[in-house]
Amino acid sequence: MLNIKLSLGEIFGALLMGGILSLVYLGLLWYSLKLLPKIKKRGLFLFGSAVVRLFLFLFFAIWLSQDHAGRFLLIVIGFIGMRLILLSRIKNKRQK
Numbered sequence: 001m002l003n004i005k006l007s008l009g010e011i012f013g014a015l016l017m018g019g020i021l022s023l024v025y026l027g028l029l030w031y032s033l034k035l036l037p038k039i040k041k042r043g044l045f046l047f048g049s050a051v052v053r054l055f056l057f058l059f060f061a062i063w064l065s066q067d068h069a070g071r072f073l074l075i076v077i078g079f080i081g082m083r084l085i086l087l088s089r090i091k092n093k094r095q096k
Contacts, residue, residue, distance in 0.1 A: 004070030014071045018078020021057055024064050025079070026086060028053050 006014070032049040039045045057079070065072035 004068070004073075004076070006068075006070050010071065011074060014065070014074035015078035015081070016081040018061070018075040018080075019082035021060055021064075021075065022082035022086070025053055026083065028056075044057055 028049070032046070032053075036042055036045065058074060061075045061079070065075055
């Protein structure tokens with residue numbers, strides 16, 4: 001049976017780590033989109049950058065979770081939550 005008990009500090013820490021990973025992921029996405037006009041094979045570049053971003057996210061999420069399933073799940077939740085918050089703010093700024 002898996003032990004997924006976490007203290008409140010560990011929960012907030014894992015959510016924060018997920019948020020930071022989301023910021024890094026979206027920063028790398030922004031940078032790769034900024035480079036896109038200079039690239040000849042755009043489809044291959046976008047596919048490669050997506051694979052690299054996904055690999056980096058999974059690697060660091062697993063590494064930071066220290067093989068703890070509950071911590072990994074909270075990191076993913078923090079990642080998705082921060083992504084939703086940032087994208088909604090960006091969308092609202094563009095509509096104004």
